[in-house]
Amino acid sequence: MTVPLTIYLLLSICIITFQICLLLGVPWGSASMGGRFPGSYPKNKRLIPLISIVILIGLAVIVIIRVGLIFQNFLNLSKILIWIVAAYYGFGIVLNTITPSKIERIWAPVALIQFICILIIALD
Numbered sequence: 001m002t003v004p005l006t007i008y009l010l011l012s013i014c015i016i017t018f019q020i021c022l023l024l025g026v027p028w029g030s031a032s033m034g035g036r037f038p039g040s041y042p043k044n045k046r047l048i049p050l051i052s053i054v055i056l057i058g059l060a061v062i063v064i065i066r067v068g069l070i071f072q073n074f075l076n077l078s079k080i081l082i083w084i085v086a087a088y089y090g091f092g093i094v095l096n097t098i099t100p101s102k103i104e105r106i107w108a109p110v111a112l113i114q115f116i117c118i119l120i121i122a123l124d
Helices: 002-023 047-066 072-098 103-123
Strands: none
Touching (some): 002 047, 047 072
């Protein structure tokens, strides 16, 4: 279980780092939200990456619980919640594939790899 977890967490760190950059105003907006905000996110939209960061951390916590590394008392609940995590990444594959932003499509293979890692963890 170590390899899928490690791959999943490393990719999550990359995505969270990307979201932090968007939050701080790095001009990578064309690689997210369908390219709606090319350049830096407007200041009034920078809450969006913060919400994404919180969600991604929450999903990672569920995965870490599922493999039994933390919060052992939530292990049974994680057997259900892991499927919500899988659905999130499955949905992400679709959205990142059909996005009008060509650069944003780079996230589709990332979501696919994370989805596969989640399935391996969920089915273990």
